[in-house]
Amino acid sequence: MPLADNFFVRAPVSILRLCFRRLPFGIGASEGRDRDRYVRAARSAACNAVSAAMGFAVVLLSVSLTLPYLGQERFGIWMTISSLAVMLSVLDLGVANGLVNLVADAKTSGDQEKLQTIATRGVLLLVVIGAAAGAVLVGAVRLLDFQRLLKIESADVTREAVESTVVFITLFCVNIPLSGVRKVFYGLQRAWEPHIAAAIGYFFSLPLLYLCNRYRAPLPYLVLSTYGMQVGTTLILVWRLRRERIFRVHRGIWLGTGWQDSRLLLRTSGMFLILQLGMICGSACDPLIVSNILGAKEVARLAVAQRLFQAITVGMAMLSGPLWGLYADAHSRGEKMFIRHTLKVSMGVTGGIAVLTSALILAASPWLLKVWTGNHLTVPFPLLCAAGMLAVVEAMGNAFTIFLNGMSELRPQLLAVLIFSAVSIPLKVCLLLKFGTVEWVVWSSIIASIIADYGVYIGLCRKQILAHASLGPLS
Known part of the structure; x- marks a missing residue:
C-alpha cells in the first residue's frame, strides 16, 4: 500500500480540507490551489511532527543510554562525529537543494518527461559526487592525527574514533544521492513522504540504542544504529519514485533534451554550495573549534545544551520546511497574494512559538x-541561556530562508552568509581564548546572525525581497 494512501494519512487530510474550506485564501482560479497548498503543507507538518517526536526520542536516549558507559570524552567524540553530517553536507555541491525549484517548475508545467529527466539526472549526478567524495574523505581520514586534533588521551579511544569516522563517511556518501531523492519530493509538494521514511528510521533506532547500551557497544555501532537507520530507510523513497516513473535510469538519459534545465541546475547548485560553505564555516564547525581550544569534554556540554533546545529548531523546521515547494509553485504561477499571506503567517507563528x-x-x-x-554531566546555566536564544534566532532565520529559497533569491542569502562567517569565526576563537567557557561560542553565533540578517535582509535587499509579495510593504 502506498505510504500516503492509508487511513492514518487520509483521515487527517479530510479533516484539514474541512478546516481550510472557509479560509479566504486566493482569488478566483487560484483559490482552490491555495487551499490545496495549505492542505499539503499541513499534511507534511503532521507527518513531520511524528518524525520529529521519534527523532527527539532518539536524541534523549542517545544521551541517557550512552553517556554513562561511554564517559564524557568518548561521548564528546561521538557528538563531534555526528556534527560532521552538517559540516560535510556541502559535498553534494548544492545539487540537492537546486532540484527543489526545478522539480516544482516541471510539475507546474505538467511535462512528465521533463520532470523525469530533471529528477533522474540530478540524482545520478549526486551518485557520482558521492563516490568521489567517499574516496577523498577516506583517504583524508587516514592522514589525520585524530589524537592530536581532538585532544584524545587514550590510543584505544583514538582507534575507535577513526573507525567510527570511516563508518560515518561511508554512510554519508551513500546519503548524498538519497538527499537528492528527498528534495525531489519537496519539489513535488509531497514532503510528508520523506518525513514518514525518517520516522521509520527513528523507530528502528530506538531498540538498537537499547541493545548498544546493554552490550556496551563501541562507537561504530552507535553510528550505524542512528545515522545508518536514517540512510537505510530513505531507500523507500527511491522505490516510490521508480514506481511512479519519475526516477528512471536508461541509456538515453543523458542524450535527450532539457540541457537548459540541467545548466540552470548547475548554476543554482553553485549558489547553494557557497551558502552551505558559509553556514558550515560559521556554525557547524563549533564542535571542532571547542574541541581544539577547550578539549573534547567541553563538546559534550555543548552538545547536551544544544540538544535540549533541539525541539524548537526541529519543530519550527517542521512547520516552515514544507512551504519551500509551495512558495516555488506560487512563484511559478505569479500568485503573490499567497506568497504574502504565507510569509506573514509563517514568520509570526514561528517567532511566537519559538520564544514561548x-x-x-x-x-x-x-x-x-x-x-x-x-x-x-553538568551544564552551566549561561550555556543554557545562550542555547535557548540561538534556537529562537535559528527558527526565525530558517522560516525566512525557506521563503527566499522558494523565490530563488540566493544572492541576498550569499551576502548574509559571507558576513555571518566573517564575523562569527574570529569572534568565536577570540572569545573562547579570552574567557575559556563554552557558552561564548554560542553567543558569537547569535551576534553574527543578528548583524548579517538585519544588515542584508532589512538594510540592503529589503525592496528586492519584498517585491515577490508586492502589494506594498508588509505590515
Whole structure:
C-alpha cells in the first residue's frame, strides 16, 4: 500500500480540507490551489511532527543510554562525529537543494518527461559526487592525527574514533544521492513522504540504542544504529519514485533534451554550495573549534545544551520546511497574494512559538537535565541561556530562508552568509581564548546572525525581497 494512501494519512487530510474550506485564501482560479497548498503543507507538518517526536526520542536516549558507559570524552567524540553530517553536507555541491525549484517548475508545467529527466539526472549526478567524495574523505581520514586534533588521551579511544569516522563517511556518501531523492519530493509538494521514511528510521533506532547500551557497544555501532537507520530507510523513497516513473535510469538519459534545465541546475547548485560553505564555516564547525581550544569534554556540554533546545529548531523546521515547494509553485504561477499571506503567517507563528517554547525549556532545564543525564554531566546555566536564544534566532532565520529559497533569491542569502562567517569565526576563537567557557561560542553565533540578517535582509535587499509579495510593504 502506498505510504500516503492509508487511513492514518487520509483521515487527517479530510479533516484539514474541512478546516481550510472557509479560509479566504486566493482569488478566483487560484483559490482552490491555495487551499490545496495549505492542505499539503499541513499534511507534511503532521507527518513531520511524528518524525520529529521519534527523532527527539532518539536524541534523549542517545544521551541517557550512552553517556554513562561511554564517559564524557568518548561521548564528546561521538557528538563531534555526528556534527560532521552538517559540516560535510556541502559535498553534494548544492545539487540537492537546486532540484527543489526545478522539480516544482516541471510539475507546474505538467511535462512528465521533463520532470523525469530533471529528477533522474540530478540524482545520478549526486551518485557520482558521492563516490568521489567517499574516496577523498577516506583517504583524508587516514592522514589525520585524530589524537592530536581532538585532544584524545587514550590510543584505544583514538582507534575507535577513526573507525567510527570511516563508518560515518561511508554512510554519508551513500546519503548524498538519497538527499537528492528527498528534495525531489519537496519539489513535488509531497514532503510528508520523506518525513514518514525518517520516522521509520527513528523507530528502528530506538531498540538498537537499547541493545548498544546493554552490550556496551563501541562507537561504530552507535553510528550505524542512528545515522545508518536514517540512510537505510530513505531507500523507500527511491522505490516510490521508480514506481511512479519519475526516477528512471536508461541509456538515453543523458542524450535527450532539457540541457537548459540541467545548466540552470548547475548554476543554482553553485549558489547553494557557497551558502552551505558559509553556514558550515560559521556554525557547524563549533564542535571542532571547542574541541581544539577547550578539549573534547567541553563538546559534550555543548552538545547536551544544544540538544535540549533541539525541539524548537526541529519543530519550527517542521512547520516552515514544507512551504519551500509551495512558495516555488506560487512563484511559478505569479500568485503573490499567497506568497504574502504565507510569509506573514509563517514568520509570526514561528517567532511566537519559538520564544514561548524556549522560555519553558529554560525554566524546566534543571529538572530536565537531572532526569536526562543524572549526575554524569553538568551544564552551566549561561550555556543554557545562550542555547535557548540561538534556537529562537535559528527558527526565525530558517522560516525566512525557506521563503527566499522558494523565490530563488540566493544572492541576498550569499551576502548574509559571507558576513555571518566573517564575523562569527574570529569572534568565536577570540572569545573562547579570552574567557575559556563554552557558552561564548554560542553567543558569537547569535551576534553574527543578528548583524548579517538585519544588515542584508532589512538594510540592503529589503525592496528586492519584498517585491515577490508586492502589494506594498508588509505590515
